[in-house]
Amino acid sequence: MKAALLPRASAAPGARLLIEDVPVPSPAPDQVLLKVHACGVCRTDLHIVERDLPPLRDPLTPGHQIVGEIAAGASPELPLGLRVGVSWMGGVDGSCPYCRRGDENLCDAPVFTGYTVNGGYAEYALARADFVHPLPEGLDDLHAAPLLCAGIIGFRSLRVAGVQRGERVGLFGFGASASVVIAVLQSWNCEVYVSTRGASHQRLAESLGAAWVGSEHEKPPVPLDRAVTFAPSGDVVVAALSSLRKGGIVAINAIHLDRIPQFDYDSLLWGERQLRSVANMTRADARDFLRLARDIGIHPKATVFPLDRCNDALAAIKADAIDGAAVVVP
Ligand SMILES: [Zn+2]
Ligand SMILES: [Zn+2]
Numbered sequence: 001m002k003a004a005l006l007p008r009a010s011a012a013p014g015a016r017l018l019i020e021d022v023p024v025p026s027p028a029p030d031q032v033l034l035k036v037h038a039c040g041v042c043r044t045d046l047h048i049v050e051r052d053l054p055p056l057r058d059p060l061t062p063g064h065q066i067v068g069e070i071a072a073g074a075s076p077e078l079p080l081g082l083r084v085g086v087s088w089m090g091g092v093d094g095s096c097p098y099c100r101r102g103d104e105n106l107c108d109a110p111v112f113t114g115y116t117v118n119g120g121y122a123e124y125a126l127a128r129a130d131f132v133h134p135l136p137e138g139l140d141d142l143h144a145a146p147l148l149c150a151g152i153i154g155f156r157s158l159r160v161a162g163v164q165r166g167e168r169v170g171l172f173g174f175g176a177s178a179s180v181v182i183a184v185l186q187s188w189n190c191e192v193y194v195s196t197r198g199a200s201h202q203r204l205a206e207s208l209g210a211a212w213v214g215s216e217h218e219k220p221p222v223p224l225d226r227a228v229t230f231a232p233s234g235d236v237v238v239a240a241l242s243s244l245r246k247g248g249i250v251a252i253n254a255i256h257l258d259r260i261p262q263f264d265y266d267s268l269l270w271g272e273r274q275l276r277s278v279a280n281m282t283r284a285d286a287r288d289f290l291r292l293a294r295d296i297g298i299h300p301k302a303t304v305f306p307l308d309r310c311n312d313a314l315a316a317i318k319a320d321a322i323d324g325a326a327v328v329v330p
Contacts, residue, residue, distance in 0.1 A: 002330060003122035004310050006049055008058035016311045017049065017062070017121065024124045027073035031126050034084065039120030040065030040145035041305075041313045041326035043175070043232065044088070044255050048115055049314060052256045056116050063328065064088040064113035065148035066120030066127070067141045073129065083141075084132040085290070086113055086120065087148045089281050091128040105156075105280040112280075121310050123330045133286050136294035146300045146325030147293055148286075150177040153253060154228075155184060155289040157278045161226040161251035165189055170220055171210075172240045173230030174201040175317075176325035177253060180293075180300050181228065182208050187296045193220035195239065197320065204301070204323045219243055228253050234260040237275065238268070246271035253278045302327045 001024045004017040027033045045062045047053045066086040074080040091111030092099050098106040111128065113119045118126070135144050154177035163169055165188045171178045174196035185192050186209060194205040197216040205213045212220055216236065223245035229236050232254050238261055240250045252275070269275070292298075301324025305313040313326040 001123035002307060003061045005059040005061060008055050019308055025126050027126055030129055031073055032070050032078055032129050033072035034068030034125050034127055035071040036066055036068045036120050036123055036125055036330050037141040038067045038145040039063040039328045040148060041317055041328060042149045043317055046314050046317055047256045061118040061122050062114040063120035065145045066125055067145045078129060083135050085135050085144060085148045086127045086132055087152055087286055088113055090117055091131050105282045121328055133290060136290060142302045142327050143299045145327045146176050146302055150325060151180040152281045152286050152289045154181040156281050156285045157228045157251045157253040160276050160278045161228055161249045163226045167225035168222060170224040170227035170240060170243055172227060172236045174205045175230055178230050179324050180298055183298045193224060200323055224248060232256050233258055238263045241268045241275060244273050249274045249276060251276050251278050300325050304329055
């Protein structure tokens with residue numbers, strides 16, 4: 001099969017994936033083999049390829065928003081040909097203190113798809129049978145793929161931020177995740193305020209019904225109840241914090257930040273404002289979000305790249321050159 005490989009030696013800013021012929025892997029007893037239909041491209045893939053996240057596997061096939069059909073390892077619950085999704089959370093040990101208290105997203109020994117194990121930038125991929133999510137009808141491959149990380153973790157960010165129906169919510173950055181999250185917020189009758197760089201991201205936010213859209217340096221005109229930041233930038237986190245009412249919460253939806261700049265406690269955090277990170281996701285997040293996505297009909301904007309051009313997809317994410325999501329198709 002064809003697969004994109006990241007050799008350890010080539011990893012650095014600007015590193016490129018190599019497309020190579022490799023054997024189709026065989027599933028272990030707890031796994032299924034998926035014939036990949038599509039794999040969404042996430043900013044985390046870029047952090048892995050450029051080694052903002054430390055290398056854990058050599059070589060590695062990235063990709064953790066996999067839509068595929070069961071091709072081997074089938075069971076009565078997961079029959080051959082069933083269409084399923086795989087996300088970043090590829091497995092947990094089920095026995096660590098975090099798993100036992102129901103916080104499997106914080107597991108001490110997690111499996112991360114496309115990071116600790118090979119992912120979906122390939123014609124076939126393995127996945128743990130208990131970490132695949134059957135996909136609703138009516139969500140085609142290209143539109144389902146970006147929901148599997150950008151969507152699920154975006155949805156978790158709203159939970160971490162404590163969003164209630166009808167609140168004012170700020171989205172700082174407007175890439176793949178925010179463009180899905182805005183649909184969820186609208187279904188909850190929230191007013192959405194978007195600060196983002198790039199005229200085309202601003203236009204997209206306007207066209208998707210944001211109540212207010214400004215540049216990355218502009219502050220929303222009203223105090224926000226909640227905010228979610230998507231850019232890998234600590235300056236953006238502080239900007240979001242400075243937009244909150246007392247008691248408001250900023251959820252940081254980023255696995256990596258450049259740094260957090262020094263900021264003034266008295267004016268920015270005092271008043272029971274909170275700054276929280278969003279780490280991974282649980283299977284319950286995935287189940288709840290995919291059901292909601294079906295019910296409210298989320299169809300994220302997707303730009304397709306053939307597998308051979310996965311490097312171009314990563315470059316486009318890095319340059320913020322895509323509206324909505326990038327999806328690799330083998
Ligand atoms: Zn991701
Ligand atoms: Zn665990």
